[in-house]
Amino acid sequence: MTVRKLTATVAAPGVPFFTPAQDPPVGTALNTDNDNGAGTKTPTVFTPLKLRSLTLQNRFAVSPMCMYSADDGHLTDFHLVHLGAMAMRGVALTIFEATSVTPNGRISPEDSGLWTDSQIAPLKRIVDFIHSQGQKAGIQLAHAGRKASTVAPWHTQSRGHGEAATAAQGGWPDNVWAPSAIKFSPKFPQPKEMTVSEVEGLVDSFAKAASRAVSAGFDTIEIHAAHGYLLTEFLSPITNKRTDQYGGSFENRTRLLVDVIKATRAVIPETMPLLVRISATEWMEWTGGESWDLAQSIRLAKLLPDLGVDLLDVSSAGNNAEQRMQITPTVQIDLASEIRDAVRAAGKTLLIGAVGFVNTAEIARRVVQTDDEGLVDVDGEHGQKTKADLVLVARQFLKEPEFVLRAAHQLGVEVKWPLQYGRAAWAKGEKL
Known part of the structure; x- marks a missing residue:
């Protein structure tokens, strides 16, 4: 047995391997009156959220992103490196990709799952690493419904247009579930x-998966x-034509989600x-018929x-191949803002998370800003209302795993860097 000599370096607590404790966590603003030459205070995006x-040390989260790289629902070393790279560079909350609660609820044969106990350990290994960096981990529990049993997107000619995975490809095209038998x-x-x-x-499958997520050490569930x-x-x-207790009225169509929420809340x-x-919204208002829209989302x-829900993560689209999405740089952020205003x-x-086209430091700042540079929490002639409480970022993290550190530098905020990477920190005022 090898005995490691005692050093001045404090080890990260509660993990089964040695790594230096990051105290405070990477991405933490190092002072509350961050002087960037203009005497400004730390922007809200770099203040804690409870x-x-x-408690998150900043308002950045990794939005769940499917990687189509799991082995029979089990995450691998790819996911350790993929998710760990973002967590160790300062993002406060890393939410793991859509994880199916049943085998037939995966989008593809290579999707993440949590329907059996053997899938706990690979998840826990990644959670342990994220915790070793002082960061938090969440998992998104899901069922793909009628969009299940499809091949990974790089197998299709047009990205975003799925194709069925046959039984020979590991799919289950004869066992795909939906509220009504309507193809996507x-x-x-x-x-x-x-x-x-x-x-x-x-509903029971969601509850059991949530219990396994607790065993894996996750800090939150989505x-x-x-x-x-x-x-x-x-x-x-449009997709739910049922005539039983799960279809028809708003109360019936939301019944399954409500039941899943209650069952999950009961076991965590x-x-x-x-x-x-x-x-x-599913962006089907153009048909003139009834569809899921912003008014129902607010309700x-x-x-x-x-x-018992603490945060609503607001996205849009995806339920209809004929959707007509009104794409603007802030389209989904604006939807989140309207819901936030109505709830308040x-x-x-209820805290609100905003996602979509968050690819610069300034956009991230404006989404959650409350009291800096004339931006206030209500509409005003010289101000801008707060649109959300948490910024969820997806593709920009794939381009820049260090997006949080880069945003801090661009906003003039001095933040904690990883101990091992401190020599690479940008100098104050350095042009990126």
């Missing part, structure tokens, strides 16, 4: 309408009810925050605090 017992598009599998027993069993996957399909009157610690992601959002006006307490 969710129940969880011609190349997707033909789904089966779920029985009431299968719907009730799915329920995926966006992007046209199963819970979204139940919400939408009271101190653990619970997140939900929705598509605020749903007002219910969430009483169900109703006297409810």
